[in-house]
Amino acid sequence: MACSGRAKLIVKNPVPSDIEIAQSVTPLPVGDVATHLGVQADELQLYGPLKAKVDISVRDRLAGQPDGRYVVVTGINPTPLGEGKSTTAIGLSQALGAHLGKKVVTCLRQPSQGPTFGIKGGAAGGGYSQVLPMEDFNLHLTGDIHAITAANNLLAAQLDARMFHESTQSDAALFRRLCPSAKDGSRTFAPPLRRRLARLGIAKENPADLTEEEVTRLVRLDLDPETITWNRVIDTNDRFLRGITVGQGPAEKGRTRSTQFDIAVASELMAILALTTGLSDLQDRLRRIVVGSSRAGNPVTADDLGVSGALLVLLKDAVHPTLMQTLEATPVLVHCGPFANIAHGNSSIIADQIGLKLVGEDGFVVTEAGFGADIGCEKFMDIKCRYSSLKPHCAVLVSTVRALKMHGGGPAVTAGAPLPHEYVSENLDLVSKGVANMQHHIRNCRKFGVAVVVAINRFSNDTDKEVEIVRKAAIEAGAADACVANHWAEGGRGAVDLAEAVARACDTADDFRFLYAVEAPIKEKIETIAREIYGADGVSYSELVEKKIEMYTKQGFADLPICVAKTHLSLSHDPKLRGVPTGFTLPIRDIRASVGAGFIFPLVGTMSTMPGLPTRPCFYDIDIDLETGKIHGLF
Numbered sequence: 001m002a003c004s005g006r007a008k009l010i011v012k013n014p015v016p017s018d019i020e021i022a023q024s025v026t027p028l029p030v031g032d033v034a035t036h037l038g039v040q041a042d043e044l045q046l047y048g049p050l051k052a053k054v055d056i057s058v059r060d061r062l063a064g065q066p067d068g069r070y071v072v073v074t075g076i077n078p079t080p081l082g083e084g085k086s087t088t089a090i091g092l093s094q095a096l097g098a099h100l101g102k103k104v105v106t107c108l109r110q111p112s113q114g115p116t117f118g119i120k121g122g123a124a125g126g127g128y129s130q131v132l133p134m135e136d137f138n139l140h141l142t143g144d145i146h147a148i149t150a151a152n153n154l155l156a157a158q159l160d161a162r163m164f165h166e167s168t169q170s171d172a173a174l175f176r177r178l179c180p181s182a183k184d185g186s187r188t189f190a191p192p193l194r195r196r197l198a199r200l201g202i203a204k205e206n207p208a209d210l211t212e213e214e215v216t217r218l219v220r221l222d223l224d225p226e227t228i229t230w231n232r233v234i235d236t237n238d239r240f241l242r243g244i245t246v247g248q249g250p251a252e253k254g255r256t257r258s259t260q261f262d263i264a265v266a267s268e269l270m271a272i273l274a275l276t277t278g279l280s281d282l283q284d285r286l287r288r289i290v291v292g293s294s295r296a297g298n299p300v301t302a303d304d305l306g307v308s309g310a311l312l313v314l315l316k317d318a319v320h321p322t323l324m325q326t327l328e329a330t331p332v333l334v335h336c337g338p339f340a341n342i343a344h345g346n347s348s349i350i351a352d353q354i355g356l357k358l359v360g361e362d363g364f365v366v367t368e369a370g371f372g373a374d375i376g377c378e379k380f381m382d383i384k385c386r387y388s389s390l391k392p393h394c395a396v397l398v399s400t401v402r403a404l405k406m407h408g409g410g411p412a413v414t415a416g417a418p419l420p421h422e423y424v425s426e427n428l429d430l431v432s433k434g435v436a437n438m439q440h441h442i443r444n445c446r447k448f449g450v451a452v453v454v455a456i457n458r459f460s461n462d463t464d465k466e467v468e469i470v471r472k473a474a475i476e477a478g479a480a481d482a483c484v485a486n487h488w489a490e491g492g493r494g495a496v497d498l499a500e501a502v503a504r505a506c507d508t509a510d511d512f513r514f515l516y517a518v519e520a521p522i523k524e525k526i527e528t529i530a531r532e533i534y535g536a537d538g539v540s541y542s543e544l545v546e547k548k549i550e551m552y553t554k555q556g557f558a559d560l561p562i563c564v565a566k567t568h569l570s571l572s573h574d575p576k577l578r579g580v581p582t583g584f585t586l587p588i589r590d591i592r593a594s595v596g597a598g599f600i601f602p603l604v605g606t607m608s609t610m611p612g613l614p615t616r617p618c619f620y621d622i623d624i625d626l627e628t629g630k631i632h633g634l635f
Helices: 018-024 030-037 057-061 085-099 113-117 134-138 144-168 171-178 191-200 212-219 268-275 279-288 308-315 349-359 373-388 401-407 428-446 464-476 487-505 522-534 543-554
Strands: 044-046 052-054 069-075 104-108 129-132 232-234 244-246 257-259 261-263 290-293 299-301 322-326 331-334 364-368 394-399 451-457 481-485 538-541 585-588 590-594 599-603
Touching (some): 018 134, 030 322, 069 373, 085 322, 085 364, 085 451, 104 349, 129 134, 144 232, 171 212, 191 308, 279 308, 349 364, 373 428, 373 522, 401 428, 522 585
Parallel strands (some): 104 364, 232 261, 451 481
Antiparallel strands (some): 044 052, 244 257, 322 331, 590 599
C-alpha cells in the first residue's frame, strides 16, 4: 500500500510534461517510505532526504517470512518509440498500492546517463506514473554506475599492464615482484597467487619450493591479445570511442593494441551485480570473470590478474539497492541496469528478493524485463529465475495499438518524426493483422507455465473498436485477461482494472518451468530458443562460432545458460521483419562468454555497445533554473 502522509494525486488534462508533473508533487521523506515498508533504521543508509540504500541484511532478517506475489512486466516487439513497459510497471504498482491497498514494491533498472543525454531521454516512467525524484533517478542516483565504471576500468588497466610487464621482464623478475621479500627476508604468496597455484594443481606453500617450471606457470599468463574481450567503459554516448588504440605513449615501448570503449551499463560487471545474490556470491563471480585466453587456449581470469578483491571493494556499496517512491508514494527499489541485448536486461535479483520479503505473502513485487518478451522476458525466466530460484506468478504483456499496426504492415515509425496517418486514425485491418505478434508472445510466456495478463497501453488516438480487437485476440491466444490501462494520463486510478486482473492471475496454479535444461549442449540450447521463442526454422553458425563453441566447451563453460543478443524490433534477426516472421534461419555471427555473470551470449547481427550522439541530443533542453534550483528539460 502507499505510504500515508501525501495528498491524493491530482491529474490534469491535457497531461503536462513529465518533469512538470514530477516537480508538482512533494515527495515524502524516504525514511517514512522505509518505515511504512518495514525497513528498520539500521538497515537504511540515507543519500539525502529522498533516496537511500537498503542494506541486504533486511532479506536475512526476514528470511522466515513467506515471499509475496512475483510479477514481471514485459511487452510485444515495440516500435522504436517504445510501448511503455516502465510506465506500466509503475502505474500497476500505484494501482495495487494506492488504490487497492495492497503492499507493493516496484523493482526497476537504473537508467544510463548515455540515453538520458542522448536521444531516448530518461527512464523514470512518464505522465502520472513516475518515480520520484525523477532527476535523481535519471542522473547519478547513489553512484552505482560510477562504481561499476571504476571497477571495470581498473580491471582493464591491470590487463594491459600485466601484458606489458610480462613482455619486458624475465620469469625471475616477475616472480620477484609478484612475490616480494618482507623486511625479514621471508616470502609468502598473496591470496590471488595461492588461488592460482591451486588452479594449476601446485600444492606448495613456500615460494622457495617452486621449481623454475612452476614459477613460469605461475607468473606467465601469456594472454593472447587477439582473444581479449574486456573493454574500458564510460557512461556517455561517444561514437569516437568505438575504436581506439592504447599504448601509444613512449613509456609503453611500442606495445600498442586496438580496442574500444563500451557504455558502462554494457559492462559484464553490471550483469554480474544484477545476477548476484550477495557479497560471497559476488566475490566468486568476480574471480571467475574471463578476460581472454592464453596462447595455449586456457581462460585468463580477473583472479589470475590479482584484481578480484579490489573489484569487490569498489562494488561493496553498489550491492545494496536504492529505495525511492512513485508519484503516489508506493516504494520503488532501483538497482542495476544491464543491457537487454548483450546481457539479460533485468534489475537485480537482490532487489527482487528484498522486495518479496518486505511485502509478505499477500503483497506484490512488480519488476520489468527489458525490450520485448522474446528477449527480456525469456532471459528473465531462463537466466534470472534460474539463479534466483524465484518463480514468477504472472507476466504482464504490454501491448499498444500503435505497435500492432506496425506489425500489421503499417509504415515505418521513426523516432523524432511525426507518426504517419495510419497510426493516428482508425485502421481495423492493420490492427487485426498485427495482433499475431502479441499472440505469439502470449504463447511464448505460457510455455514457462506463467499466467499472462495483457495490458493495453491506450493512447489518445486509439479507438474503442481497435482496442476491442486487441482484447479479444489476447484472450483467444490464452491470456488470463486483457485490460485497457490509462495510467499515463490518470496514474494508478487508470490501472485499477489491470491490477485486479493481475491479482486474480497470481492466484492461478503455479506450474513454472524453464525452456531448456542448462546441462544441454550449447547448440541445443540456442536452437531451442530460436525455434520455440523466435519461430526460426533453424540456426546457422559461422566458422568462428563453431571454433569458439568448441573452445568454451573444452574450457568447461558449456553448462551456462544462453543470452542471445539480437534486435528487439522483430522476433527474428532482421528488424525489418515484422509481425510473426516464418521460414527464416537465425544466423549466429559470433559468440562470447560472460563467465562471471554466468551466461554464454551468441550475437545475431551487429550489436553496438557504444551509442553515439544524434545531431540534436536531449541535452539541448537540459539546464537549471538558477532562481529555484530546479532542473528543467529532463523527460
